[in-house]
Amino acid sequence: MGIIFDIQRFCYHDGPGIRTTVFFKGCQLRCAWCHNPESFRMQPQLRYVSQLCTGCGQCAAECPRQVHRFSEGLHRVDFAACTACGACADSCPSGALKISGYEADPRQVMEVVLRDLPYYGTEGGLTISGGEPTLQPDFLLELLSLARQEQIHTCLETNGYISPSVLEALLPLTDLFLLDYKLTDPEELQRCTQACGPLWEHSLHRLQEVSKPVVLRLPIIPGINDLQEHLAQAALLAKTHSCIRKTEIMPYHSLGAGKWEELGLPYALAGTAEPDSEQKRCWESILHP
Ligand code: SF4
Ligand code: SF4
Structure with missing residues (x-):
């Protein structure tokens, strides 16, 4: 059994094609800009x-x-x-x-996923998101194994802070990793996300070693990480890691702000303006020169 908080069907933004996205509860980073703060705690x-x-x-x-x-x-x-x-x-x-949040059995989740099978075509499939799904490794691996049995394409959306033993178990079951790249400056990273240690670097290194396809995703937040050096570092990572097939910017939006209030959590980014199209063009020009 695992704890999830949503299953969204017919998704277009969580990997290639039409996808069914399962959202796991539990996250160790708790980024200040998160639009799914209901994922932070493992419990309902x-x-x-x-x-x-x-x-x-x-x-x-x-x-x-x-x-x-x-x-x-x-x-x-x-x-x-x-x-x-x-x-x-x-x-x-x-x-x-x-x-x-509610307890879910992997087979029950797979029943929902299988309803969408006719819509996946050659590209679509199952995406597992969160939260950080790798914090529930047994549930995650069982769900991915069931998808494998059905020959369904699998994507894992992750912050990259994955235990090495869990990552090894995931490799044969995961077709594509959607890997977040949040901040280049380690002090800012810890201040905004509680992340520390070399696990992210280990994950990327290992994915490169086994040539596992990766989409590097950059949440870009004005005033926090909309920095030339951060975007340039992401471009460099893509250039030096052939496993990174694509880099994507995920511009800040304030749609999740209301959820923080609904959960009784203070929202540190209140008043942060969403980027306009000119800002987005500027970021793109650094990431994809
Ligand atoms: S507020 Fe009280 S009744 Fe409502 S879920 Fe919490 S403990 Fe239960
Ligand atoms: S007081 Fe508000 S939250 Fe409580 S039961 Fe009535 S409508 Fe619902």
Whole structure:
């Protein structure tokens, strides 16, 4: 069994062709710009959409942990006290509460994936995303093995901080790695993502050794990593690693900001402007000179 928070069908942006994307919970990096913060914790967790709340108080009546409190016309949610039992979400009449994350059996997930088989054509298939999927190695490997049995193309979206033994097990089961390249400066990397150590470099080195196809993906965030030297370093990596078949910029967007609030998490990038087309052109010209 594993913990996932979504399965999205008919995806176009998570690898080649039409894909079914399974989102695993759990991530050790927790990037400040993440648009899937519901992936951070391995456990299911409560989300509260304040705009939908009518203040009826039903949730407070149901909750055994006094998570929901009402004072001065405000609904306060003590996320730290919540055990994600789901009782309040089940009783909320307006859909303002929901639990993100659920236990899933690999065979049940594969049943959903197989429904999309007729649409994959020659390019599409299964993408496993997150979160960082390699933090649930047994579940991940079983799902990939099932896809192999069905001859379904497999992509793994990863931050690259993969245990070497898990990476070895993944190699024969994964057709394409979508590998994030977040920051070149190690101090900034640790400040913004909690990442440290040489695991990312090891992963790329090993993927190069076995000639496993990689798409290098760069989330570019204005004011954090929209730097000439970072983009130039990515271009250099692509030039010196034949396994990197493509480099892609993923420009910052603020669509995930609301989710941070719904989970009771502070969003450090509030007020960050999305890049305009001129900025994007400039980044592209450095990455693909
Ligand atoms: S999920 Fe359970 S513990 Fe959490 S707020 Fe709702 S009722 Fe309370
Ligand atoms: S039950 Fe739903 S609508 Fe009612 S107060 Fe709680 S969150 Fe708001």
